[in-house]
Amino acid sequence: MKIGIYGLGLIGGSLLKALHGYEKIAVTGNENTLEAAKPYASEVTKDAERLKECGLVFVCVPMNKTLEILDKLENIVPPETIVADVASLKSFVLEKKRPYKFIGTHPMAGTENSGFEHSFKELFEGAKWVITPPEGISSDDINKIETIIKSVWAHPVLIDAKTHDRAVAMISHMPMLISQALMLAAGENDLAMKLAASGFRDMTRLAMSNTEMAADMVNFNRENIDESLGILSASIVRLLSGDYKAQIDEISKSRRSMYDSAGKNIL
Numbered sequence: 001m002k003i004g005i006y007g008l009g010l011i012g013g014s015l016l017k018a019l020h021g022y023e024k025i026a027v028t029g030n031e032n033t034l035e036a037a038k039p040y041a042s043e044v045t046k047d048a049e050r051l052k053e054c055g056l057v058f059v060c061v062p063m064n065k066t067l068e069i070l071d072k073l074e075n076i077v078p079p080e081t082i083v084a085d086v087a088s089l090k091s092f093v094l095e096k097k098r099p100y101k102f103i104g105t106h107p108m109a110g111t112e113n114s115g116f117e118h119s120f121k122e123l124f125e126g127a128k129w130v131i132t133p134p135e136g137i138s139s140d141d142i143n144k145i146e147t148i149i150k151s152v153w154a155h156p157v158l159i160d161a162k163t164h165d166r167a168v169a170m171i172s173h174m175p176m177l178i179s180q181a182l183m184l185a186a187g188e189n190d191l192a193m194k195l196a197a198s199g200f201r202d203m204t205r206l207a208m209s210n211t212e213m214a215a216d217m218v219n220f221n222r223e224n225i226d227e228s229l230g231i232l233s234a235s236i237v238r239l240l241s242g243d244y245k246a247q248i249d250e251i252s253k254s255r256r257s258m259y260d261s262a263g264k265n266i267l
Contacts, residue, residue: 003148004054006069008033010110011086012060013119016040018152025050033116052076056144059085063216066093074099082141088168089220090132090161101141104132104161107154114210124154126264132161169224173217174232177225179206180214
């Protein structure tokens, strides 16, 4: 099967580098990326029409451009083509029925960096990769997506879009917002910023997230983020009003058993 990748940022570039054994056509509008990606693909082009030859196309553009590209592909790829996006929210991409076989996906992988120059083939190794198939998609088509996901050493997880969007608000979007807010709050204390060491560094890593992606997360998932902030606030109250030492002992045990030595979620 010939695979197309539309967009060569961190996710698209890493997917391009990780996929082996497939003929790949990559589409990018970035001149520098156009040249840099050539060693990893059969063809790298600005012409999205070339994707009509592909049996599977991954749309790896920023979330605010995803619907535009999905609409554009309606006039390019044939009905039998499988098209999958990688946006970090899934409900909004499934609102419209497409003339091709559309399957929503979201690789739970990334870094604070963006762009093809920061992409690397190991990005997805050991990561969960969510699949949110709409009604009417065959198990054979889902299996094709799962095969690709497994080939880059990620683990496919099938869930519905709304459940996914609530979950990522809690473990991705809200933490990013808190990281940014912590930088904002501490920035008003010059001595605190001067003394800040590894704990503050680790807590604020997400404040360096790609700003376009960060804005999309908050704008597209605000309701679920607000709900998550309420749950967090209630958890802080519970910690401070109960046996704090006993609670954090349990929390510490839970956190230590959640990731392996390479930092991958093993739950």
